[in-house]
Amino acid sequence: MIHSHFGKEQIMKIEPLAQAGSSRKYFRIFLQNNQTFIVCENANVAENRTYFYLTSIFKKHQIKVPTIFYISENEQQYILEDLGSESLLDYVLKNKEEELQEIVYRQAIDGLIHIQTKVGSDIDYSRCFAAKSFDENAVIADFYYCKYYFLDIHGLQYDKQNFQNEIESFAREIIDHESSNFMYRDFQGRNMMLKNGQPYFIDFQGGMKGPLQYDIASLLWQAKANLSSRFKEKLYNYYFEKLSKIIPINKVEFHNKYAKIVLLRLLQVLGAYGLRGIIEQKHHFVSSIPFALKNLEEWYHQFYESIATYPTIRQIILQLLSTELKEKYSTNELKATSKLNVIVQSFSFKKGLPEDTSGNGGGYVFDCRGILNPGRFDEYKKLTGREQKVIDFLETKTKIKEFLYHIQKVISISIEDYIQRDFENLIISFGCTGGQHRSVYCADQIGKFIKEHYPVQIEVKHIVQDANNWIIN
Missing domain, CATH: 3.30.200.20 (Phosphorylase Kinase; domain 1)
Known part of the structure; x- marks a missing residue:
């Protein structure tokens, strides 16, 4: 295409x-x-x-x-x-002054209020993919997402039946079936790109009808953003004051529901970090767990009275805030950022080994010629390792997945060691006969693996294909 x-x-x-x-x-x-x-x-x-x-x-x-x-x-x-490469979260992590952060957050909040108050009534919610609305079942599902992917894998102890009873009651408290407001569902800094200083919204296909408080909770309590309590409160007040000028709001009821929805969001996020980070071993999710636990601790100190009637949920939170769990994710983890620059590249053995540009000797070189070459077959000769037909061939007709599985294990040893020792360069090269099919696929896949698992700068290069502008003669 x-x-x-x-x-x-x-x-x-x-x-x-x-x-x-x-x-x-x-x-x-x-x-x-x-x-x-x-x-x-x-x-x-x-x-x-x-x-x-x-x-x-x-x-x-x-x-x-x-x-x-x-x-x-x-x-x-x-x-x-193409909106560029800088998300709102990238900007916030790069610019620590709250005065600068406040400008982009206010712009994002203005956009959110516009979406919630002007757009929601115009949406046919039957056309939403995930669900028509965020209802009691969705609340319970979020609790269970946290239960299966974080609470249980860390061996937390609690009464399962009491937990079920409490989350059902919790769900009834926060869901308003009369609401027609649009809920973005994942309104956080990674899902806003900054173009010409203005936030553009992406990744909203999971949206549905739902409570107003959910999206502002997602934005202000995003773990990696690590906003101060005072700054969160300031932005929340800005949101509430602007919103209350547009629609009538009962202040006490709105704030009480906000407190509970923040907790729900924090637990749902822990479930996501458990699944993506601990189970799927994607490092950038694991690196956010300390921030998520810090958020949860802040929430408990500020809003603990909102769960006074939920003793089992309170017991779970106190276990999550235990010294043992916090120490587990504050030590023996990779650094959240590193100096390491990784180049992953494909090349043709016919044209020789790639030049070492780092001065460190060239790193790893993997020979892909033991994998059946799609280029032997006429239907693949004019394609590259990025074409879906070639990808399907390699993944179903060869052992390339097993080949890459072992490579992942080997390179992970070096990447993790290099990060801890503040090394700056690593080159990983994949060669095949023409630098067109197998090596291209392998370089792309390993590039994705590293991006998902490690906090490094990475560049993926394809020496033959880049030189030919990806035109196959």
Whole structure:
């Protein structure tokens, strides 16, 4: 789809972007005229249709979201406006002055209020992919998400029946079936990109009808942002004051519900970190756990009275705040950031080993020629290791997944050691006969693996294909 839409001769470079928690794949396309675009590949057509629909509604109401330029016939690929690489969270982590942070947070909150009060009534919620509304079942599901992927794997002790009874009562307290407000569901700093100093909203396909407090809780209590208590309160007051000028709000009821929804969000996030970080071993999720536990401790000191009638939930929180658990995630973990720069590259053995640009001797070189070459077959000769047909061939007809599994284990030893010792460079090279199929696939896959697991700077290069502008003669 990419080559047919843009034209092979127009494409200078195709760069895979790091995946987060979803199965969607994103690529940045560089054209000869210096334009760039984002391409999304997602086999879940129902989810894509929700995204297309919500984008049209947001655009109608002048909400800043990326423009969709093209949708493939099967609705599994689409081309988006490139908003750049700096998210709101990136900006906040880079600019520690609260005065600078407040500017972008206020812009984000203004956009959120616009979405909640102007857009929600215009949405047909039957077209939402995840669910029509955030109801009692969704609340209970979030509690169980935390239970299975964080509480239970850490061996916390609590009465299961009392837990069930309490979360059902908790759900009834916070759900308002009369609400018609749109709930973004994951309104946090990674899902806002800054373009020309303005936040643009992305990743809203999981949205549904739900309580107003959920999204502002998600934004202000994002673990990695690590906002101070005073700053969170200041931004929350800004949100409440602006919102209350637009719609009538009972202040006491709204604040009480906000306290409970913050707790729900914090526990749901711990479940996500447990699944993505501990079970799937994606390091950047694990590195957020100390911040999430710090948030939970802050919440307890500020809002503990809101769970006075929920003794089992209170018991669980106190176990989560135990010294043992906090020490587990404050020591013996990799640094949240590092100096390490990793280059992962593909090359052709016919043209010789790649040049060492780091001065450290070149790092790892892996020979992919033991994997069956798709280039032996006519239907793959004009394709590369980034084409889905080639990917399917390699993943179903060869042992390439086993090959990469062992490589992941080997390189992880060096990456983790290099991070701890503040080393700055590592090169990982994959060679095959022509630098077109197997080595390209392996370099891309290992690049994604490193991005998902380690806090390093990474560059993926394809020596043969980049030189040819990805045009196969």
